Amino acid sequence: MNLNRFPRREYLSGPTPIEKLSRLSEVLGGPDIYIKRDDISGMALGGNKLRKLEFLVADALSQGADTLITCGAIQSNHCRLTLAAAVKEGLKCQLVLKENVPGSYNPQASGNNLLFNLLGAEKVKVIPADKKADMGLEMQELARTLAAEGRKAYIIPLGGSNALGAMGYAACALEILCQSWSSRVNFDYIVSPSASSGTHAGLLAGFWGMSSDAPVIGINVLQKNDRQKDLVYDLAQRVAAEAGVHATLPRESVVCFDEYLGEGYSLPTAGMVEAVRMLASMEGILLDPVYTGKTMAGLIDLTRKGFFKQGQNVLFLHTGGSPALFSATALF
Known part of the structure; x- marks a missing residue:
C-alpha cells in the first residue's frame, strides 16, 4: 500500500495518543480497554x-x-x-x-x-x-x-467519505500498528463508529493493505445493516484499489452492529446517555451524543454480553464531536 503519491495537507499535531481506560476496564470486568484520542487532534476542537x-x-x-x-x-x-x-x-x-x-x-x-x-x-x-x-x-x-x-x-x-477522504483512515491504520508495536500492546479489536463509512472503510482497507488481521468492529450510528455493510464494503474496496492493494478484501471482514442505533441518526438512546456519563465520571473524557456515545454504548454492552473477553485488548476510536454535547444539555 502506497499513500505517498497522494497530495496531503497537515492538520494533525502528530500521531494522536492511545490511553488505557483503567477505571472503565475494571468496572466492566472484561477486556483491557484503550482509547485512541482523535478527539484532541489539530484545530477547532479536533475530530476524525x-x-x-x-x-x-x-x-x-x-x-x-x-x-x-x-x-x-x-x-x-x-x-x-x-x-x-x-x-x-x-x-x-x-x-x-x-x-x-x-x-x-x-x-x-x-x-x-x-x-x-x-x-x-x-x-x-x-x-x-x-x-x-x-x-x-x-x-x-x-x-x-x-x-x-x-x-x-x-x-x-x-x-x-469518498475513496480519497478515506485514505486518511488507511493512514491511521498504519499509525495504530506503529503505536501497537512500540507499546507492545496487541489490539484484538478496534471499535469505531460506522456512519458515512469513511472512517470504518479506511481502517479496513489500511489494515488489509498492511497484512494485519486486526478486526474492525463498526457500531452503526446512521442506518441499519441492510445498507451499512454494503456501504462500508464498497468504499473499503475502492480505497484499497486506489492505494495499490491488489488482494480482494473479504466481505466477511465488514462487521457492524446496528442494535445501538436506536430510533435513528442523532436520536438519543438510554445506552448512549449511560456511556457518556460513565466516560465523563470515570475517565474525564467527553463523548458526543451522536457518534461516540452510541459507539461506546455498543462496546460496553458487548463487553457485558461476553463478546469482548478478559485478557483481550480492545481499542476504542474516539472520533471527536464533543461540541455537540452543548446542544443536548437536556439529556444530561
Missing part, C-alpha cells in the same frame, strides 16, 4: 474528519478551488472541521445542513452552530426536515452559482 480533510483539501488546492462546499446534519462535526480547514487555507466555505427533527435548527444554538458563526461560514443553507432534498444536488447548485460569479468550488461529500 481532519484525517480525511488532509487529503481532500490538498486535492481542492491542486485544482485551484477558492471555496469548499460540504454538507451534514445541523450539528455536523464534519462541517465544522471543513470550515476550519478552509479558514486555515484562506478559502471560503459554504454549508448545506439537513434537519433530522422538524424545527430543530436554531442558528443561535450552541455546539457546532455557534462555531459555524464564529469560524465565518460564507453561507449556510438549511433543508427543513419536512422537505425532501438531495444534499448532493443542493451542493451542486451552490457550486453552479459560484461558477457564474467566476469562482471555483470544490465539493466534499457527506462526512468526507
Whole structure:
C-alpha cells in the first residue's frame, strides 16, 4: 500500500495518543480497554474528519478551488472541521445542513452552530426536515452559482467519505500498528463508529493493505445493516484499489452492529446517555451524543454480553464531536 503519491495537507499535531481506560476496564470486568484520542487532534476542537480533510483539501488546492462546499446534519462535526480547514487555507466555505427533527435548527444554538458563526461560514443553507432534498444536488447548485460569479468550488461529500477522504483512515491504520508495536500492546479489536463509512472503510482497507488481521468492529450510528455493510464494503474496496492493494478484501471482514442505533441518526438512546456519563465520571473524557456515545454504548454492552473477553485488548476510536454535547444539555 502506497499513500505517498497522494497530495496531503497537515492538520494533525502528530500521531494522536492511545490511553488505557483503567477505571472503565475494571468496572466492566472484561477486556483491557484503550482509547485512541482523535478527539484532541489539530484545530477547532479536533475530530476524525481532519484525517480525511488532509487529503481532500490538498486535492481542492491542486485544482485551484477558492471555496469548499460540504454538507451534514445541523450539528455536523464534519462541517465544522471543513470550515476550519478552509479558514486555515484562506478559502471560503459554504454549508448545506439537513434537519433530522422538524424545527430543530436554531442558528443561535450552541455546539457546532455557534462555531459555524464564529469560524465565518460564507453561507449556510438549511433543508427543513419536512422537505425532501438531495444534499448532493443542493451542493451542486451552490457550486453552479459560484461558477457564474467566476469562482471555483470544490465539493466534499457527506462526512468526507469518498475513496480519497478515506485514505486518511488507511493512514491511521498504519499509525495504530506503529503505536501497537512500540507499546507492545496487541489490539484484538478496534471499535469505531460506522456512519458515512469513511472512517470504518479506511481502517479496513489500511489494515488489509498492511497484512494485519486486526478486526474492525463498526457500531452503526446512521442506518441499519441492510445498507451499512454494503456501504462500508464498497468504499473499503475502492480505497484499497486506489492505494495499490491488489488482494480482494473479504466481505466477511465488514462487521457492524446496528442494535445501538436506536430510533435513528442523532436520536438519543438510554445506552448512549449511560456511556457518556460513565466516560465523563470515570475517565474525564467527553463523548458526543451522536457518534461516540452510541459507539461506546455498543462496546460496553458487548463487553457485558461476553463478546469482548478478559485478557483481550480492545481499542476504542474516539472520533471527536464533543461540541455537540452543548446542544443536548437536556439529556444530561
